[in-house]
Amino acid sequence: MKRSVLDIGLAVAALFAVATATRRLAGGEPEASMIRATPALPLVGPDSTIGDSLQAAVENTVAHDPFRLSNSPATSRDDAAGSPAGKSAPMAVHSSRPALVLKAIVGGPPWQAIIAGLPGQSGETVVSAGVRFDPLIIKTITRDSVVVQAPDTTWKLTLRRSTP
Numbered sequence: 687m688k689r690s691v692l693d694i695g696l697a698v699a700a701l702f703a704v705a706t707a708t709r710r711l712a713g714g715e716p717e718a719s720m721i722r723a724t725p726a727l728p729l730v731g732p733d734s735t736i737g738d739s740l741q742a743a744v745e746n747t748v749a750h751d752p753f754r755l756s757n758s759p760a761t762s763r764d765d766a767a768g769s770p771a772g773k774s775a776p777m778a779v780h781s782s783r784p785a786l787v788l789k790a791i792v793g794g795p796p797w798q799a800i801i802a803g804l805p806g807q808s809g810e811t812v813v814s815a816g817v818r819f820d821p822l823i824i825k826t827i828t829r830d831s832v833v834v835q836a837p838d839t840t841w842k843l844t845l846r847r848s849t850p
Contacts, residue, residue: 788832788843797827
């Protein structure tokens with residue numbers, strides 16, 4: 687099927703080339719498929735109507751900012767460091783990922799773990815499977831690892847083996 691479509695396209699192109707060459711040899715009209723020169727576009731400047739309409743489009747875009755949900759310009763300007771202009775203290779960077787450390791696993795099935803760094807908890811906390819520490823959930827605990835699930839990631843914490 688593809689080959690027959692290609693053959694038809696080549697045949698049409700060949701017929702068009704033969705017809706054009708015949709017209710040229712006969713001294714007929716110039717080739718219709720010639721690329722014509724495009725007229726020069728007027729320069730955009732303060733005195734041209736294109737410049738005025740372009741300026742109106744710019745003003746309309748700035749007045750109804752399409753890249754903000756409110757469709758209005760920002761009320762405050764941000765500097766390159768990321769803190770709002772006019773404020774001297776830099777904004778604190780909050781990490782959404784806690785630094786979890788598995789300290790120990792105790793018991794036998796069912797296992798419990800001692801984890802440091804859980805949000806909302808001070809120091810080390812004894813946890814069991816299924817316990818929630820918003821937004822984290824302790825999914826499973828085995829004899830040497832704990833699986834902790836967050837809304838966007840999952841951690842597998844393992845015990846460090848001490849070398850004698």
